[in-house]
Amino acid sequence: MPAAQPPASPDVAAPEPADDPAPAAGAAARAKGRPRSAAADRAILDATREALAELGWGGLTMGHVATRAKVAKTTLYRRWPSKNELVVDAVASLFDDLVMPDLGSLRADIEAVVAQFADLLARPETQAALLALFAEGTRDPQLRRRIREAIVDPQKRLVRQGRAAAQTRGELAPDTDPETACEEIDIIFDTIAGTVEHRVLVSGEPITADWTRRFTNLLLGPFPSLVTD
Amino acid sequence: MPAAQPPASPDVAAPEPADDPAPAAGAAARAKGRPRSAAADRAILDATREALAELGWGGLTMGHVATRAKVAKTTLYRRWPSKNELVVDAVASLFDDLVMPDLGSLRADIEAVVAQFADLLARPETQAALLALFAEGTRDPQLRRRIREAIVDPQKRLVRQGRAAAQTRGELAPDTDPETACEEIDIIFDTIAGTVEHRVLVSGEPITADWTRRFTNLLLGPFPSLVTD
DNA sequence: CTGCTTTCGCTACGAGTCGTAGCGTAACTG
DNA sequence: CAGTTACGCTACGACTCGTAGCGAAAGCAG
Numbered sequence: 001m002p003a004a005q006p007p008a009s010p011d012v013a014a015p016e017p018a019d020d021p022a023p024a025a026g027a028a029a030r031a032k033g034r035p036r037s038a039a040a041d042r043a044i045l046d047a048t049r050e051a052l053a054e055l056g057w058g059g060l061t062m063g064h065v066a067t068r069a070k071v072a073k074t075t076l077y078r079r080w081p082s083k084n085e086l087v088v089d090a091v092a093s094l095f096d097d098l099v100m101p102d103l104g105s106l107r108a109d110i111e112a113v114v115a116q117f118a119d120l121l122a123r124p125e126t127q128a129a130l131l132a133l134f135a136e137g138t139r140d141p142q143l144r145r146r147i148r149e150a151i152v153d154p155q156k157r158l159v160r161q162g163r164a165a166a167q168t169r170g171e172l173a174p175d176t177d178p179e180t181a182c183e184e185i186d187i188i189f190d191t192i193a194g195t196v197e198h199r200v201l202v203s204g205e206p207i208t209a210d211w212t213r214r215f216t217n218l219l220l221g222p223f224p225s226l227v228t229d
Numbered sequence: 230m231p232a233a234q235p236p237a238s239p240d241v242a243a244p245e246p247a248d249d250p251a252p253a254a255g256a257a258a259r260a261k262g263r264p265r266s267a268a269a270d271r272a273i274l275d276a277t278r279e280a281l282a283e284l285g286w287g288g289l290t291m292g293h294v295a296t297r298a299k300v301a302k303t304t305l306y307r308r309w310p311s312k313n314e315l316v317v318d319a320v321a322s323l324f325d326d327l328v329m330p331d332l333g334s335l336r337a338d339i340e341a342v343v344a345q346f347a348d349l350l351a352r353p354e355t356q357a358a359l360l361a362l363f364a365e366g367t368r369d370p371q372l373r374r375r376i377r378e379a380i381v382d383p384q385k386r387l388v389r390q391g392r393a394a395a396q397t398r399g400e401l402a403p404d405t406d407p408e409t410a411c412e413e414i415d416i417i418f419d420t421i422a423g424t425v426e427h428r429v430l431v432s433g434e435p436i437t438a439d440w441t442r443r444f445t446n447l448l449l450g451p452f453p454s455l456v457t458d
Numbered sequence: 459c460t461g462c463t464t465t466c467g468c469t470a471c472g473a474g475t476c477g478t479a480g481c482g483t484a485a486c487t488g
Numbered sequence: 489c490a491g492t493t494a495c496g497c498t499a500c501g502a503c504t505c506g507t508a509g510c511g512a513a514a515g516c517a518g
Contacts, residue, residue, distance in 0.1 A: 033464025034514040040466090056368040061504060072467045077506070106452075131364035134431050138356045139285040144433055152431060173454040184453055187443055190432055191424045198423025202363050202381060203415070204373055214416055223335075223449045224413055225402040262493020263485040269495090290475060301496045306477070459518105466513065476503075484495065 036079070043069040044076060048090035053124040057132035060087075084136050084143050091129045092150040094120060100161040106171045107220060109162045111212045114196060118207035121200040131201055152193075159189045191219070265308070272298040273305060277319035282353040286361035289316075313365050313372050320358045321379040323349060329390040335400045336449060338391045340441045343425060347436035350429045360430055381422075388418045420448070 047069035051060050062083060066073040080086040098120065101112045120126055133151075137144035163185065166172040175181040195215065199205055218224065276298035280289050291312060295302040309315040327349065330341045349355055362380075366373035392414065395401040404410040424444065428434055447453065 032516070033462080034466075034516095036465065057364060058368070062506085063504070074468085074507085075466065078465080082506095127367045128364075131360050131367060135286060135357075135360035135364055137433075138360060138430055139287070141433075148432075171456055172452075173456055183440075183443070186432070186434070187440065187447065190427045191420065191444070191447065194423035194425070194427025194431075195420045196423070197427065198419045201367055202423070203377070203419055204366075204370075205415070211412075211416070214412070215420070218416065218420065219447065220452045220455065222451060223401075226449065227400055227402055260493090261487065262491080263487095263495075265494065266485095291477085292475070303478085303497085304495065307494075311477095462515105462517085464514085464516105466511105468510085468512105469508100470510105471508080472505100474503100474505075476501100479498100479500080481497085482495105483497105485493085487492080488490090 040069070040071055040075060041079070044071060044079070044086075045090045045093075048086055049094075049125045052087065052090070052128045056128040057087075060128075062086075084133065084140070085146065087129050087133060088143075088146055088150050091126065091133070094123070094126055095151055095155060098155060098158060100158045100165070102161075102165050105169075106162065106166040107216055109165065110192070110216050110219065111209075113158055113162065114192065114207065114212045114215065115209075117193070117196050118200060118212075121197065127201060130197070155193070156185060156189050159185050159192075163188075188219075269298070269300050269304060270308070273300060273308070273315075274319045274322075277315055278323075278354045281316065281319070281357045285357040286316075289357075291315075313362065313369070314375065316358050316362060317372070317375050317379050320355065320362070323352070323355055324380055324384060327384060327387060329387045329394070331390075331394050334398075335391065335395040336445055338394065339421070339445050339448065340438075342387055342391065343421065343436065343441050343444065344438075346422070346425050347429060347441075350426065356430060359426070384422070385414060385418050388414050388421075392417075417448075 044065060047065050048060070051064050051068060055064065060083065062076055063073055065086070066076045069076075076086075080089070098113070098116050101109060103109055103112060121130070133143075133147055137147050163172060167174050196207065199211070200207060205211075214224075273294060276294050277289070280293050280297060284293070289312065291305055292302055294315070295305045298305075305315075309318070327342070327345050330338060332338055332341060350359070362372075362376055366376050392401060396403050425436065428440070429436060434440075443453075
């Protein structure tokens with residue numbers, strides 16, 4: 001899972017393996033010399049999460065991480081070119097715990113996901129890293145892409161799954177146009193993720209069951225106290 | 230508008246002016262020695278915004294700002310204790326341009342505000358600063374408080390104004406409980422601000438008129454393609 | 459076992475930033 | 489005028505960065 005330049009390649013991005021000198025190698029292990037220690041990878045990522053929780057984004061330095069992971073600073077730089085990329089990998093796995101429960105109603109499913117996301121955002125590692133990563137991403141398109149691929153986009157599955165389950169239950173009408181469905185998924189995802197993040201990380205208010213209910217009302221039903229004429 | 234420790238006071242926060250040695254001074258100018266240059270204040274804040282747009286949050290250093298503003302680094306530190314506080318003041322004024330238009334319908338008002346906010350978030354100074362500030366705020370409660378007071382809370386007036394206008398027009402029912410109304414304002418604010426920020430700064434997608442219409446639909450009406458039984 | 463290759467830990471380096479201190483000078487007040 | 493405060497400038501120790509060079513260790517092919 002690390003940023004993983006292939007062993008002996010300097011740092012060239014090489015996103016397209018098209019004209020590779022060793023073609024059709026597949027996923028074969030191209031091991032010739034001493035292999036990289038997998039234990040070091042784990043130690044580094046763990047140390048990164050711990051340091052993130054203790055020192056925050058600004059206090060996190062490559063030197064600290066290396067020391068805490070009992071690894072030379074050089075080793076760290078051999079695998080991750082910068083703090084940004086390291087933190088992406090260290091934080092991405094935290095989001096894997098989110099699941100779509102299928103509790104029998106769209107409302108219950110949404111509330112459950114919101115609660116899970118709120119719990120995740122309450123963790124200090126997540127708080128310290130997430131917004132800082134997003135901030136760096138606004139200046140570095142490549143980093144933003146990595147963030148989307150590793151953290152953001154994988155969570156859209158939750159919206160897709162919940163939506164599909166609701167359609168199976170007959171709560172939502174089946175898709176007509178795939179294009180429209182995709183845009184709808186995007187907008188719902190931005191709304192749920194953005195709102196919960198803003199509530200927790202910016203406003204600094206807790207996510208209570210009552211708040212979740214109100215928010216779900218706003219999503220599912222009409223605007224509160226709207227006079228329907 | 231700067232962080233403004235009163236001239237000769239070291240740095241004590243003194244949020245409550247209750248037991249002030251010189252009481253009832255009002256807004257009088259307590260000038261004794263050489264007054265601080267207002268031109269320097271403006272030059273520093275302008276330089277901060279420019280450097281923010283050019284170099285981003287990470288590239289912004291106190292030294293750069295001082296040089297660009299043609300001011301000694303010492304002068305800068307005399308007024309703002311850190312980069313965070315400086316940027317709060319430099320960015321806060323950008324948000325003053327947001328206005329509640331009163332276009333005759335709740336839907337039109339919401340769409341107009343979303344469009345304004347989207348334009349603001351498209352500016353490089355805003356992009357570079359906003360999320361980074363929020364990120365720092367998650368670790369420093371005092372900074373978060375300053376951010377809220379200077380940037381976030383003042384914009385809640387937009388929700389209040391739009392809501393009041395809609396109530397006058399009869400689109401929304403009048404308030405019953407002030408407590409409930411306050412929570413409702415909070416949740417609407419978090420939803421609009423959070424969603425637009427997530428769309429622009431995280432997903433990196435533009436805010437089009439079409440997207441704004443869909444988002445307003447989600448807010449005002451029921452969930453898209455919801456089967457009402 | 460013997461080379462070959464690559465990673466490892468360690469040390470050291472120049473460059474850059476941080477926030478502060480000291481100094482003499484400038485500006486404004488009574 | 490004296491008193492007070494802000495200003496520009498220089499210099500400082502502490503820290504982080506990312507890189508380079510070294511000898512040693514670990515795995516693989518013959």
